[in-house]
Amino acid sequence: xxxxxxxxxxxxxxxxxxxxxxxxxxxxxxxxxxxxxxxxxxxxxxxxxxxxxxxxxxxxxxxxxxxxxxxxxxxxxxxxxxxxxxxxxxxxxxxxxxxxxxxxxxxxxxxxxxxxxxxxxxxxxxxxxxxxxxxxxxxxxxxxxxxxxxxxxxxxxxxxxxxxxxxxxxxxxxxxxxxxxxxxxxxxxxxxxxxxxxxxxxxxxxxxxxxxxxxxxxxxxxxxxxxxxxxxxxxxxxxxxxxxxxxxxxxxxxxxxxxxxxxxxxxxxxxxxxxxxxxxxxxxxxxxxxxxxxxxxxxxxxxxxxxxxxxxxxxxxxxxxxxxxxxxxxxxxxxxxxxxxxxxxxxxxxxxxxxxxxxxxxxxxxxxxxxxxxxxxxxxxxxxxxxxxxxxxxxxxxxxxxxxxxxxxxxxxxxxxxxxxxxxxxxxxxxxxxxxxxxxxxxxxxxxxxxxxxxxxxx
Ligand code: SF4
Numbered sequence: 054x055x056x057x058x059x060x061x062x063x064x065x066x067x068x069x070x071x072x073x074x075x076x077x078x079x080x081x082x083x084x085x086x087x088x089x090x091x092x093x094x095x096x097x098x099x100x101x102x103x104x105x106x107x108x109x110x111x112x113x114x115x116x117x118x119x120x121x122x123x124x125x126x127x128x129x130x131x132x133x134x135x136x137x138x139x140x141x142x143x144x145x146x147x148x149x150x151x152x153x154x155x156x157x158x159x160x161x162x163x164x165x166x167x168x169x170x171x172x173x174x175x176x177x178x179x180x181x182x183x184x185x186x187x188x189x190x191x192x193x194x195x196x197x198x199x200x201x202x203x204x205x206x207x208x209x210x211x212x213x214x215x216x217x218x219x220x221x222x223x224x225x226x227x228x229x230x231x232x233x234x235x236x237x238x239x240x241x242x243x244x245x246x247x248x249x250x251x252x253x254x255x256x257x258x259x260x261x262x263x264x265x266x267x268x269x270x271x272x273x274x275x276x277x278x279x280x281x282x283x284x285x286x287x288x289x290x291x292x293x294x295x296x297x298x299x300x301x302x303x304x305x306x307x308x309x310x311x312x313x314x315x316x317x318x319x320x321x322x323x324x325x326x327x328x329x330x331x332x333x334x335x336x337x338x339x340x341x342x343x344x345x346x347x348x349x350x351x352x353x354x355x356x357x358x359x360x361x362x363x364x365x366x367x368x369x370x371x372x373x374x375x376x377x378x379x380x381x382x383x384x385x386x387x388x389x390x391x392x393x394x395x396x397x398x399x400x401x402x403x404x405x406x407x408x409x410x411x412x413x414x415x416x417x418x419x420x421x422x423x424x425x426x427x428x429x430x431x432x433x434x435x436x437x438x439x440x441x442x443x444x445x446x447x448x449x450x451x452x453x454x455x456x457x458x459x460x461x462x463x464x465x466x467x468x469x470x471x472x473x474x475x476x477x478x479x480x481x482x483x484x485x486x487x488x489x490x491x492x493x494x495x496x497x498x499x500x501x502x503x504x505x506x507x508x509x510x511x512x
Contacts, residue, residue, distance in 0.1 A: 060229030061385050062220060065255050065266070065377045068384070069273045070341050072138040072211055073146060074333030075445035077344040078186050078390045078499070079116060079123035080138070082207030084146055087132020089213065090190040090203055091159060097201060102162035105192040105200040108133075111176040114185035115392035116207065118178050118500035122293060122443025124336065126173040129188065133159060133168055138211070147292070147336040166192075178500065184208055185392040185498065209390025209398070210343045226254035233382055233423050233479035240419045247419045248374035270370050276340050277329075277352035278359075283337065284328025291334045293444045300450075301328035318361060322461065326353035326454040334446045343380040343389045346396075346445050347403035349453030351376065354407040354460055358414055368414040375413035376406035379426045382479065387487030391438035391499040394490025400449075400456040401433025401486065405479075407460035412467060420472040427479040429456075429463035434482070435489055437497035439504030448505055 072081040087110070097105070110129050112120050120126060124147055131146030132138075134156055138146075150157070150170060159166045180187060184206035192201040205215045228243065228250045230236040240247055255266050284301050291297045301324050308320025330349035333339045342351040358364040358372070380389070383402040388394040408429035412422040433456070441447040467475070496503030 057229040057231040057235055059231050059385075060226055061231055061381045062223060062226065062258055063381050063384065064259055065251065065374065066269055066273070067212065068210065068341070068343055068377055068380045069373070070139060070211060071276055071338055072341060072345070073141060074336050074339050074345045074348070076123045076346055077211040077341045078207045078209045078392055079120060079125045080128045080146065080345065081211035081341065082186065082209075082213050083112075083116065083125050083188060084128040084132040084136065084138040084141075085211065086188050086190070086205040086207060086213050087129040088135065088137055089132070089205070091133050091135055093201065093203060094159060094161060094192065097161075099162060101200050103164065104194040105161055105166070106164060106195050107193045107197075108159070108166045108168070108172060109191050109193075110173045111189040111191075112173060113176045113180045113182065113187040113189070114178060115499040116186045116188065117175045118502065119440065119443030120175060122440070122501070123445065126170070126175075129173050130157070130168050133172070143338060178495075182206070184214070185495075186390070209388060209393060210384060211341050211345075224257040224260060227257050228254055231385055233483075236378060236382075237419055237423065246371070247378060247413065247422060248371040251374040251378050267370065270373055271366070273340055274355065274369060274373065277342075277355050280329045280332050280337070280339050280348070281325050281352050281356050284332040285324060287331065287335070291331065291446055292336065293442065293446065295442055295444055295446055297334070297444075297446045297450070299327075299331045301331055318357070319458065321361060322353055322357050322457050323454040325356045326350060326457045327450055329353065330450040330453040334444065334450060342376075342406065343384065343402050344391070344399045346391060346440075346449050347399040347453060347456065349450070350400060350403035350407050350456040350460065351410065353453070353457040354411055358411065364414050368416075372410035372414035375422050376410040379406045379409045379479070383430075383483055383486070386480070386483045388490060391440075393498065394486060395493050395498050396436040396438045396452065397430075397433045397486050398490060399438070400452045401430050401436055403453075404433060404456035404460045404463070405430035407457060408463040408467070411460065411464040415464070415468070417468060418472070421467050423479045424470075424472055424475045425464045425467035427475070427477055427482045428466050429460050430479070430482045430486065431477060432459055432463070434485055437493065437504050438499040439497060439506040440499065440501060441506050441509045443501040447509060
């Protein structure tokens with residue numbers, strides 16, 4: 054069996070997780086970081102608890118540049134108040150500052166730390182920390198001396214790390230892989246399918262049984278369906294200053310009235326992607342796939358697969374597991390945060406995942422599944438993150454629909470060729486994405502400092 058030096062140990066449900074929009078790195082990650090700091094405060098020895106009188110959080114890098122549009126400050130406050138993004142009620146974190154004063158506080162051995170609009174400070178864009186999205190939590194005493202400090206990083210997809218962080222202890226994957234070529238070799242040697250390998254690894258990593266994992270996969274699928282159904286009915290203007298109106302309902306209505314099956318198919322795929330991307334922009338609960346900004350691509354493909362193409366539950370579950378493998382590889386070997394690699398890591402990776410999901414659900418062999426993902430990713434290479442005004446609206450919402458369409462087309466192309474004659478591997482495309490992202494100017498990486506963010510007037 055081919056050895057993996059740094060095998061992937063991410064769980065499927067760390068990749069696909071419920072949380073509030075509009076951004077996994079700017080909303081979910083910072084909210085988790087706030088919750089994590091609150092938990093640390095509770096572990097402080099009694100004498101330190103008594104000394105802490107002032108709490109501040111400094112946002113650096115992309116979080117500072119676009120944090121207002123993304124609601125990062127409110128997300129951090131909601132986390133500090135004890136809300137978990139994976140289970141928070143609708144309306145949070147956006148409404149964190151409207152909660153009663155009793156909730157906007159942390160009690161520390163009698164002392165009460167108030168949480169308000171001054172708690173979170175927008176700091177420098179340029180800094181020397183290893184990740185762009187950096188948060189510095191500081192609890193100080195009455196003389197301004199530090200009692201507790203934590204430097205935390207929101208590394209994309211709602212994942213956080215901190216100085217001294219190490220990957221959580223978990224079981225070893227029985228089929229360790231860190232590249233698409235390694236995964237293909239495992240499929241060939243083991244005689245298992247790609248979804249079976251991902252399932253076997255998930256079972257070993259998490260210690261959970263197959264029925265439990267299957268039930269959670271079904272819950273993810275159901276949540277994606279609900280996001281589409283909610284978004285497709287909603288009307289009105291999205292939050293923020295851009296005055297962007299929701300379009301999903303109109304797109305769906307128009308598609309329903311079309312006689313031509315091709316136009317109807319494309320119209321529905323667009324409508325489903327818009328529905329979830331608009332829910333995300335409005336701060337609704339979505340499923341990261343792999344991020345919030347790109348959360349519309351996979352549910353759009355899923356809804357088309359179930360409702361239009363007639364796929365059954367097992368085909369959809371298998372597709373989701375194949376998509377997870379693609380997301381793991383991109384996260385492990387390049388990145389999935391707009392702030393690190395631009396939108397190629399968000400909508401580009403989501404499109405590759407959706408292409409793999411469709412090819413897997415159609416029962417194609419792993420080589421074709423890989424090629425479908427590769428084609429979808431290849432044609433997002435170089436895509437910048439230039440969200441206008443720092444809101445996940447322009448170009449993000451339309452971009453989700455384009456990502457879903459490209460995924461469908463990538464699957465068509467991959468299934469129409471001899472897979473062994475395909476010249477670019479998924480590993481090569483992911484490597485190219487990582488190198489392009491590394492070379493990309495900071496202004497194109499979720500800072501609202503370049504591209505459309507500058508050229509769209511009146512914002
Ligand atoms: S442009 Fe892409 S990467 Fe940037 S916020 Fe929008 S969806 Fe995310």
